[in-house]
Amino acid sequence: xxxxxxxxxxxxxxxxxxxxxxxxxxxxxxxxxxxxxxxxxxxxxxxxxxxxxxxxxxxxxxxxxxxxxxxxxxxxxxxxxxxxxxxxxxxxxxxxxxxxxxxxxxxxxxxxxxxxxxxxxxxxxxxxxxxxxxxxxxxxxxxxxxxxxxxxxxxxxxxxxxxxxxxxxxxxxxxxxxxxxxxxxxxxxxxxxxxxxxxxxxxxxxxxxxxxxxxxxxxxxxxxxxxxxxxxxxxxxxxxxxxxxxxxxxxxxxxxxxxxxxxxxxxxxxxxxxxxxxxxxxxxxxxxxxxxxxxxxxxxxxxxxxxxxxxxxxxxxxxxxxxxxxxxxx
Amino acid sequence: xxxxxxxxxxxxxxxxxxxxxxxxxxxxxxxxxxxxxxxxxxxxxxxxxxxxxxxxxxxxxxxxxxxxxxxxxxxxxxxxxxxxxxxxxxxxxxxxxxxxxxxxxxxxxxxxxxxxxxxxxxxxxxxxxxxxxxxxxxxxxxxxxxxxxxxxxxxxxxxxxxxxxxxxxxxxxxxxxxxxxxxxxxxxxxxxxxxxxxxxxxxxxxxxxxxxxxxxxxxxxxxxxxxxxxxxxxxxxxxxxxxxxxxxxxxxxxxxxxxxxxxxxxxxxxxxxxxxxxxxxxxxxxxxxxxxxxxxxxxxxxxxxxxxxxxxxxxxxxxxxxxxxxxxxxxxxxxxxxxxxxxxxxxxxxxxxxxxxxxxxxxxxxxxxxxxxxxxxxxxxxxxxxxxxxxxxxxxxxxxxxxxxxxxxxxxxxxxxxxxxxxxxxxxxxxxxxxxxxxxxxxxxxxxxxxxxxxxxxxxxxxxxxxxxxxxxxxxxxxxxxxxxxxxxxxxxxxxxxxxxxxxxxxxxxxxxxxxxxxxxxxxxxxxxxxxxxxxxxxxxxxxxxxxxxxx
Numbered sequence: 001x002x003x004x005x006x007x008x009x010x011x012x013x014x015x016x017x018x019x020x021x022x023x024x025x026x027x028x029x030x031x032x033x034x035x036x037x038x039x040x041x042x043x044x045x046x047x048x049x050x051x052x053x054x055x056x057x058x059x060x061x062x063x064x065x066x067x068x069x070x071x072x073x074x075x076x077x078x079x080x081x082x083x084x085x086x087x088x089x090x091x092x093x094x095x096x097x098x099x100x101x102x103x104x105x106x107x108x109x110x111x112x113x114x115x116x117x118x119x120x121x122x123x124x125x126x127x128x129x130x131x132x133x134x135x136x137x138x139x140x141x142x143x144x145x146x147x148x149x150x151x152x153x154x155x156x157x158x159x160x161x162x163x164x165x166x167x168x169x170x171x172x173x174x175x176x177x178x179x180x181x182x183x184x185x186x187x188x189x190x191x192x193x194x195x196x197x198x199x200x201x202x203x204x205x206x207x208x209x210x211x212x213x214x215x216x217x218x219x220x221x222x223x224x225x226x227x228x229x230x231x232x233x234x235x236x237x238x239x240x241x242x243x244x245x246x247x248x249x250x251x252x253x254x255x256x257x258x259x260x261x262x263x264x265x266x267x268x269x270x271x272x273x274x275x276x277x278x279x280x281x282x283x284x285x286x287x288x289x290x291x292x293x294x295x296x297x298x299x300x301x302x303x304x305x306x307x308x309x310x311x312x313x314x315x316x317x318x319x320x321x322x323x324x325x326x327x328x329x330x
Numbered sequence: 331x332x333x334x335x336x337x338x339x340x341x342x343x344x345x346x347x348x349x350x351x352x353x354x355x356x357x358x359x360x361x362x363x364x365x366x367x368x369x370x371x372x373x374x375x376x377x378x379x380x381x382x383x384x385x386x387x388x389x390x391x392x393x394x395x396x397x398x399x400x401x402x403x404x405x406x407x408x409x410x411x412x413x414x415x416x417x418x419x420x421x422x423x424x425x426x427x428x429x430x431x432x433x434x435x436x437x438x439x440x441x442x443x444x445x446x447x448x449x450x451x452x453x454x455x456x457x458x459x460x461x462x463x464x465x466x467x468x469x470x471x472x473x474x475x476x477x478x479x480x481x482x483x484x485x486x487x488x489x490x491x492x493x494x495x496x497x498x499x500x501x502x503x504x505x506x507x508x509x510x511x512x513x514x515x516x517x518x519x520x521x522x523x524x525x526x527x528x529x530x531x532x533x534x535x536x537x538x539x540x541x542x543x544x545x546x547x548x549x550x551x552x553x554x555x556x557x558x559x560x561x562x563x564x565x566x567x568x569x570x571x572x573x574x575x576x577x578x579x580x581x582x583x584x585x586x587x588x589x590x591x592x593x594x595x596x597x598x599x600x601x602x603x604x605x606x607x608x609x610x611x612x613x614x615x616x617x618x619x620x621x622x623x624x625x626x627x628x629x630x631x632x633x634x635x636x637x638x639x640x641x642x643x644x645x646x647x648x649x650x651x652x653x654x655x656x657x658x659x660x661x662x663x664x665x666x667x668x669x670x671x672x673x674x675x676x677x678x679x680x681x682x683x684x685x686x687x688x689x690x691x692x693x694x695x696x697x698x699x700x701x702x703x704x705x706x707x708x709x710x711x712x713x714x715x716x717x718x719x720x721x722x723x724x725x726x727x728x729x730x731x732x733x734x735x736x737x738x739x740x741x742x743x744x745x746x747x748x749x750x751x752x753x754x755x756x757x758x759x760x761x762x763x764x765x766x767x768x769x770x771x772x773x774x775x776x777x778x779x780x781x782x783x784x785x786x787x788x789x790x791x792x793x794x795x796x797x798x799x800x801x802x803x804x805x806x807x808x809x810x811x812x813x814x815x816x817x818x819x820x821x822x823x824x825x826x827x828x829x830x831x832x833x834x835x836x837x838x839x840x841x842x843x844x845x846x847x848x849x850x851x852x853x854x855x856x857x858x859x860x861x862x863x864x865x866x867x868x869x870x871x872x873x874x875x876x877x878x879x880x881x882x
Contacts, residue, residue: 014483225435232389232428233450233501234419247440322440323485 161208372555427502444482652828702774725776
């Protein structure tokens with residue numbers, strides 16, 4: 001390739017890169033909308049296939065004992081007398097307008113329930129993810145490529161924490177730090193102090209998992225010739241790790257984080273029950289039990305949207321950290 | 331070198347340096363070297379000779395667990411033996427600049443070229459951000475990189491090999507180091523680019539600074555060095571001025587190296603004009619024929635790139651056809667088309683009388699047995715867990731030989747490549763580079779091919795081993811009546827083995843003919859540039875103007 005043609009092509013690499021990232025984000029968002037539509041459709045039909053009568057669920061569950069008139073009225077009111085394709089079309093139409101209907105069990109608009117419950121869960125997953133990454137970085141940067149026994153010990157600790165189940169860790173933390181040492185409150189969802197124990201319960205297993213991958217990747221990176229070159233320029237070992245090696249080492253961990261957000265949300269269901277926190281996880285659990293169709297769909301959609309969004313962010317973050325991937329993007 | 335500089339004492343003074351790792355045998359024994367200001371010293375040796383360890387010890391980066399002993403180890407009068415890590419860090423990059431081999435690996439692929447060049451300035455100078463930026467651009471310009479603003483904002487992998495190496499040199503000289511250490515700075519480069527980088531290094535020498543060149547190739551460094559030190563097994567076996575070492579080598583090992591280098595590298599001779607003898611009529615059955623092969627690929631940017639344009643060739647039994655070209659010339663695509671791994675856009679290939687485009691997948695696999703490939707780096711083409719026996723047995727199984735004959739046939743193959751049966755139980759990773767390449771050749775012979783494609787088979791080998799492998803290939807060709815397609819970027823090697831040669835550039839054959847005709851009377855400008863770029867062992871060489879051309 002001649003230098004002349006190259007210069008036209010890459011007149012401003014920085015701007016080019018931003019434009020590519022933007023294009024990539026749009027593509028992924030379009031894909032995300034498709035995923036959300038699929039989720040909405042699947043939940044809709046799955047809940048229709050479940051045994052039990054939705055009308056009965058609306059009117060207070062098995063113990064409600066409503067009259068035939070009320071049943072007929074409710075059926076008409078909720079549009080349950082129409083054929084399934086029509087119901088589906090109406091449902092999609094309302095969805096596009098942001099109307100998720102009224103919760104059968106709580107008799108509140110689903111959007112309001114979501115607005116109240118989303119924040120605590122978001123807070124919990126986000127804190128856990130950040131905490132997990134802090135643990136990963138501290139553990140790997142300090143111990144990778146050191147003496148053999150240090151690495152062995154650290155990776156043993158990682159394997160162990162990756163194997164810990166959330167609920168067990170949650171109960172352990174409760175017993176020691178809430179009831180034993182009385183450092184943090186055992187339940188509730190107000191203030192940062194209530195966030196500490198649940199976050200650790202979610203973050204520790206995740207950190208163990210991501211750290212295993214990051215350590216291996218960091219060990220490999222420290223063997224690379226550019227690390228030696230950086231040392232020949234007079235960079236200290238510590239700076240080499242932070243300025244050069246770390247960026248390479250976090251790449252596999254970043255890819256994992258997209259998956260990890262899904263794992264964190266499912267972990268949040270258990271943790272929210274154990275620590276009696278407000279949140280989507282607990283709501284979902286209750287809504288499914290009560291056959292509360294609108295609420296279940298609403299929560300599924302929010303969780304799916306969060307997952308899609310997180311994965312787009314992870315994807316863009318990966319591209320930002322590793323510019324080599326840009327050649328393969330569309 | 332003038333007198334008063336010498337009174338300052340040598341810039342680098344190493345006496346009796348020994349290095350060992352852990353409890354293993356020492357890798358350096360009693361190495362003594364002096365490097366004076368204004369001088370270029372070449373440290374030459376084959377792989378495992380300890381040359382790189384010596385160079386790294388000078389930068390305090392010998393490696394983990396190294397035990398260093400020396401009667402003297404000084405740089406600019408500073409005793410390096412007791413230096414703590416802090417002081418080393420102040421010295422590296424500022425007093426000592428280090429240029430490593432293979433800039434693709436040596437520059438951080440996730441950082442922009444400008445940031446890499448800037449790093450030593452950030453560490454060792456008090457320049458502000460804007461001043462550093464300007465200095466980076468100046469440095470890039472100084473090492474001959476066109477459009478420095480653009481290059482500084484690109485990533486290393488977006489640059490060509492030559493530009494990368496220049497950028498790496500720029501980062502090493504950013505703080506005007508007194509000592510520049512270059513560890514195999516041109517090994518991974520094409521011949522013409524290699525010559526340019528050597529010229530660049532030459533231009534960096536000043537009155538006050540010194541250059542230590544580490545290389546496995548005597549001919550590369552002889553152009554540059556004032557003095558040469560030859561290393562073997564961790565010992566300096568000979569040391570002297572370049573002229574002395576090249577013309578009157580004392581140690582048998584130096585003599586061996588020189589002989590091997592002369593045998594492998596083509597040495598251009600000035601000949602008087604002689605009458606042009608017509609090329610001898612080729613004879614023998616045509617085993618491989620390619621007609622008007624063209625191939626293009628769609629690049630990641632959606633544009634079509636033509637990598638092969640109307641390439642034709644004929645290869646007869648018992649003949650070696652050399653294909654020369656630098657990276658990007660289309661050699662690899664040509665190989666893949668000949669193997670039937672890709673389909674040509676136009677043109678076709680006949681292998682042993684069979685036309686690739688008329689065969690289905692099953693028949694292609696059958697026909698492919700007739701063509702075998704020897705690669706540059708055999709280590710990567712072996713499963714590291716396999717023993718040699720398993721490697722060979724697998725190849726024999728693919729060739730369709732009944733199981734009971736495997737062992738005897740394997741022994742036969744080993745005998746063909748002149749290895750004894752003892753290697754059967756060993757793993758490729760435990761063998762030397764030359765032995766590995768022999769195993770790779772033995773493996774290709776398992777299916778009794780008629781055509782051997784040798785893709786840079788000796789480029790990764792030491793020069794003394796190169797000669798042996800080339801000789802082996804020649805011998806096999808005679809004994810088994812093979813036809814050989816020999817692909818290399820090294821004209822010297824091509825000259826050594828082939829009868830006819832194709833010179834490729836940008837997917838086209840720019841020159842073809844008998845080796846003698848092409849080498850003695852090159853017609854195309856590119857062929858001439860390639861021949862001029864061959865490093866010579868002559869001490870007296872004329873300055874070659876084309877080095878000053880813009881960097882490729």
